[in-house]
Amino acid sequence: MSETHSINSEVIPPPYTGPEAFVSDWSSDQTAFKNVAWGKVMMWIFLVSDTFIFSAFLISYMTVRISAVEPWPNPSEVFALTVFGEKIPLILIAIMTFILISSSGTMAMAVNFGYRKNRKVTFILLMLTAILGASFVGMQAFEWSKLILEEGVRPWTNPMGAHQFGSVFFMITGFHGTHVTIGVIFLLIVAAKVYRGDLEHARPGFFTGRKGGYEVVEIMGLYWHFVDLVWVFIFAFFYLW
Amino acid sequence: MGVHLCIFLSLVREIILEHENQHPIGIYLKIWALLFILSALSYSVDYFHFQGYLRWSLIIIFMMLKAGLIIAFFMHMVWERVAFIYAILIPPLLLLTLVGIGVLEGGYTFLTRNIFFGN
Numbered sequence: 438m439s440e441t442h443s444i445n446s447e448v449i450p451p452p453y454t455g456p457e458a459f460v461s462d463w464s465s466d467q468t469a470f471k472n473v474a475w476g477k478v479m480m481w482i483f484l485v486s487d488t489f490i491f492s493a494f495l496i497s498y499m500t501v502r503i504s505a506v507e508p509w510p511n512p513s514e515v516f517a518l519t520v521f522g523e524k525i526p527l528i529l530i531a532i533m534t535f536i537l538i539s540s541s542g543t544m545a546m547a548v549n550f551g552y553r554k555n556r557k558v559t560f561i562l563l564m565l566t567a568i569l570g571a572s573f574v575g576m577q578a579f580e581w582s583k584l585i586l587e588e589g590v591r592p593w594t595n596p597m598g599a600h601q602f603g604s605v606f607f608m609i610t611g612f613h614g615t616h617v618t619i620g621v622i623f624l625l626i627v628a629a630k631v632y633r634g635d636l637e638h639a640r641p642g643f644f645t646g647r648k649g650g651y652e653v654v655e656i657m658g659l660y661w662h663f664v665d666l667v668w669v670f671i672f673a674f675f676y677l678w
Numbered sequence: 679m680g681v682h683l684c685i686f687l688s689l690v691r692e693i694i695l696e697h698e699n700q701h702p703i704g705i706y707l708k709i710w711a712l713l714f715i716l717s718a719l720s721y722s723v724d725y726f727h728f729q730g731y732l733r734w735s736l737i738i739i740f741m742m743l744k745a746g747l748i749i750a751f752f753m754h755m756v757w758e759r760v761a762f763i764y765a766i767l768i769p770p771l772l773l774l775t776l777v778g779i780g781v782l783e784g785g786y787t788f789l790t791r792n793i794f795f796g797n
Binding site: 461545 | 753
């Protein structure tokens with residue numbers, strides 16, 4: 438978003454497309470990533486490292502599932518819910534998916550309204566995102582307790598088939614749920630900053646003397662969309678496969 | 679695939695750079711609707727009990743489309759400079775090596791388990 442920040446007075450060459458642009462930016466003076474706030478670069482680098490963590494989980498899940506001798510429990514049946522006497526497969530997981538996608542939508546709009554300096558709408562959208570995120574965590578807690586208490590799934594065993602199912606499930610969804618929880622806390626902090634007008638007046642935050650601008654909302658948004666992105670992969674590989 | 683994504687992104691960039699200064703809110707609503715449709719489609723893959731290669735390829739296609747839309751528009755990748763896009767999207771391609779190793783290792787373990795512990 439070029440309207441946000443031109444941090445240094447360096448002349449920024451026009452964006453070519455393709456490899457030439459890559460070479461010219463990387464071989465230029467001072468900064469390789471022109472027009473990108475440093476906080477945003479740092480968040481992206483963190484997200485790339487987080488990509489490797491989640492990928493390590495998903496790839497070990499793949500390895501464990503390929504090597505399992507007993508049949509893998511069918512997630513479609515394990516996560517089915519009985520609603521009004523009818524058994525609907527995966528329904529809770531589908532609802533959770535829609536909720537997370539909606540929260541990503543409200544987040545994306547919050548970023549946009551932030552750059553328009555519309556404090557009120559940004560605050561409302563951020564709070565809406567936080568509420569959707571919190572309800573996602575709530576549904577996950579429901580799902581976990583149903584699996585642990587009613588179905589007897591444990592990390593080391595389960596009655597439905599391959600024992601590895603439990604450890605993979607708790608590891609992957611637990612790690613993702615932790616990310617969502619941290620994201621909700623992070624969202625509430627950013628929402629409070631927006632509400633108080635800290636970002637407009639570039640008041641420093643409480644962890645740092647760094648002055649904040651509306652790119653803080655965008656950085657928050659990157660984290661939140663990443664959490665949604667990881668869920669896309671978990672949904673496909675763990676629940677649907 | 680990542681390389682294709684990069685080419686795709688730089689094509690979309692040229693179209694989108696026109697409203698660089700203020701993205702209209704409509705873009706986000708459209709992407710949101712698309713993500714809803716794609717999620718519904720991937721859920722219906724399970725609901726209608728597709729099996730085998732059809733199931734797996736549909737799951738992967740819908741997953742890649744959703745991931746691409748989220749990265750491209752919600753995470754603003756189409757509006758970034760090429761230098762940044764390459765720096766972020768190319769390193770994760772290394773993971774394909776790990777996938778390859780995992781497949782080999784998993785197959786080998788399955789084989790030895792069947793030889794030594796099978797009936």
